[in-house]
Amino acid sequence: MSGVVEITLTLQQEPKKFIDEYLKGGGAGGRSPAYKDILFGFDDVQLDGWSASCGPADSPAKYAIAISSATFLQQYLALDRLLTATTIISASAPIDRSSQKLQFLQIVNGEFQYLFDGDPRAPSSLGLSGGEHSLMRQLMVYCPVFLFLHELCHIEDGHLAYRAEQRLARKYWQLEQVREARAKDSRAMEFLADSSAILTGASMVVSSLADKPLTEKISHLKQFGFAVGLNLLLADIADWYPSRPRTLTDPKLNDHPNAGTRLVWCQYIFSDGMFKGMWPETLQANTPAKDAKEAIKAGIDQTVRAWTKLGWKRSAADVDDPALGPYMFEISRQLESPPEFRQPENPNQPVTEVTKL
Numbered sequence: 001m002s003g004v005v006e007i008t009l010t011l012q013q014e015p016k017k018f019i020d021e022y023l024k025g026g027g028a029g030g031r032s033p034a035y036k037d038i039l040f041g042f043d044d045v046q047l048d049g050w051s052a053s054c055g056p057a058d059s060p061a062k063y064a065i066a067i068s069s070a071t072f073l074q075q076y077l078a079l080d081r082l083l084t085a086t087t088i089i090s091a092s093a094p095i096d097r098s099s100q101k102l103q104f105l106q107i108v109n110g111e112f113q114y115l116f117d118g119d120p121r122a123p124s125s126l127g128l129s130g131g132e133h134s135l136m137r138q139l140m141v142y143c144p145v146f147l148f149l150h151e152l153c154h155i156e157d158g159h160l161a162y163r164a165e166q167r168l169a170r171k172y173w174q175l176e177q178v179r180e181a182r183a184k185d186s187r188a189m190e191f192l193a194d195s196s197a198i199l200t201g202a203s204m205v206v207s208s209l210a211d212k213p214l215t216e217k218i219s220h221l222k223q224f225g226f227a228v229g230l231n232l233l234l235a236d237i238a239d240w241y242p243s244r245p246r247t248l249t250d251p252k253l254n255d256h257p258n259a260g261t262r263l264v265w266c267q268y269i270f271s272d273g274m275f276k277g278m279w280p281e282t283l284q285a286n287t288p289a290k291d292a293k294e295a296i297k298a299g300i301d302q303t304v305r306a307w308t309k310l311g312w313k314r315s316a317a318d319v320d321d322p323a324l325g326p327y328m329f330e331i332s333r334q335l336e337s338p339p340e341f342r343q344p345e346n347p348n349q350p351v352t353e354v355t356k357l
């Protein structure tokens with residue numbers, strides 16, 4: 001195991017550098033200095049295989065975003081196994097090395113535990129050939145970047161501020177009502193943060209490959225989709241095998257939606273008519289949107305297929321969740337970015353509607 005820990009610590013430098021540069025550069029539009037006041041780091045405090053958080057920070061920073069190092073290692077361990085069951089890269093470099101069932105190695109409470117049936121040992125990717133090695137490295141950037149962008153959305157789209165306002169507004173409510181309302185808000189904001197992380201991430205991927213051929217952009221969007229799928233399936237594992245025994249039984253008090261629902265939401269977020277106006281300009285300018293949408297969905301679908309092929313369990317979507325649908329749109333209308341993150345409006349750039357693409 002120590003070889004794996006070493007390699008992941010080295011790999012961790014790449015997304016860290018990428019995210020630091022993104023923040024220093026002023027976020028997606030490259031304009032707002034407020035992003036410099038956001039700290040980012042991998043931390044070791046929580047030794048559980050899937051955790052990320054954001055919140056206000058001590059001065060001189062204003063906010064902090066953290067992903068646990070164990071999460072990064074967990075992503076690596078899962079990818080190592082999933083890549084034996086998929087051909088994500090391209091037909092010229094197939095990765096399908098085996099179709100056997102493999103056990104899932106979970107990091108929980110600082111320990112490793114094996115889940116599901118199959119071989120406990122994955123064929124090691126440490127000595128992979130060139131194409132597979134670079135794919136692994138790329139995915140090891142996209143996996144934490146998706147999580148980072150999800151947390152960033154809670155900050156830049158005003159989710160934290162909204163939560164603070166609601167705490168005051170509900171001061172005289174009954175405790176049970178407050179807890180239900182807060183949980184429903186949180187679940188709705190999770191879907192919004194996933195959507196925003198996908199759209200911002202896709203636009204970052206495409207912009208960084210602006211001078212590259214379309215096939216390369218598509219291939220990277222698929223990889224990014226694969227990373228999105230992996231994160232949500234890891235969230236599902238964390239739900240099934242939590243680090244602490246669950247005490248909560250009332251679904252109305254869950255502050256995170258069922259991960260199966262999040263996955264389905266992310267697979268279909270790009271369907272026509274949903275999220276009008278949210279498709280980023282940069283994405284539209286660089287890549288035919290239909291291709292981009294299909295590529296991301298194809299990437300997520302591939303994760304799900306590889307996951308199933310290895311015999312790993314996952315949740316079905318819970319479509320009865322009241323935070324999905326009208327409530328989510330209602331809350332999205334009430335959210336406001338904190339002033340320091342607002343981009344100056346440019347009347348010459350009409351908002352692109354998804355339905356037109």
Ligand SMILES: [Zn+2]
Pocket residue numbers: 150151154189190193
């Ligand atoms: Zn979140």
